[in-house]
Amino acid sequence: MNKTEAIRAIIEATTAEPIVFTTGYACRIASGIADRPNHFYMTGSMGLAASIGIGIAQQTKAPTIVVDGDGSLLMNPVGLLIAGASETLPLIHLVLDDGLYASTGGQDVPSRAADLTALARACGYRRVLEIDDVASITSLLGDELEVCPSPVFVRIRLRGPDLPVTARVTGDLGDHAARFAESIRAMMKP
């Protein structure tokens, strides 16, 4: 499974649930597959995707998905500590791990010796999974979007070459944030 296939599986398993996509190719691939109002494309602020997702999940108390990367997680792992300390937070923290900084030229992420799942567990996540196929993403999200009783950390191992990546996210970022905020408001309406 490559990054595009993983992101496609995530988008196909969701309808209106908020999804925060991390910096770089994750945003571009997602917006190329389907540009839905429940998508938040974090085009800058590398490392903060989990923090934004935590902020949303704390306020809505509804399942919130973060599509993180190995590089962006390591840019600022403090989000792990905050989520790990929030026992009942409905956060679905997906980490697409390709071992590369793909959008900046494919440099190696210096994490060969690191165990991201052990790091998440040490930070307090009680539910930590590793998956490497599309069917597992589909079934995991099917369950978690139904009931997500506590933060879950999911390392998604990627393999194989990716498709050529689609264009950068364009359009006014303020308008993008307003569209996303409106979709959360609509989701929360009784």
Place this chain on the structure above:
Amino acid sequence: MTSVTVDTARELAGGLVQRGFGPFYGTPCGILSRLYRAVEQTAGLQTVPREDNAVGLAAGAALAGRCPVVLMQNSGLGQSVNALASLVSPYRLAMLLVVSLRGVNPDPTQENLVMGRLTEPLLAELGLPTLILDAEGDLTSQVDWITSMVHDLRRPAALLIPPEAFGWRA
């Protein structure tokens, strides 16, 4: 500590809560300790280990329709520059930053002087409207200004806290 400084912290916390601000995120700072206590008693405070993560949490809360407040020292403003420049400002996310002024008179600590000098120009270049708290002045009109910026116009703004505002001493 004078009763004025205690009352200022309480009055500011109460004023912000009353105008619908929250949630409140706090990061380590001695100047703000009395304000932290007041916020904790009025609305609850989530402590966050690093300032840019607090800004990230506040971004999420703003997207969920709230009017969040991030309390930090200006050293943490340095830590938050990219979060403010590439997230809060371009995405126009409503939040109030309450930033204490280390390295500004009467704080002579050398390690804080450069950030003390940078704080106001940095906020100006980030495009964040800024007010310096006048602890002796009318708090209501100052809270009114903050409310008009963040709550009514849904834009980010900063309130700067001079070292002695809540009784801190060098």
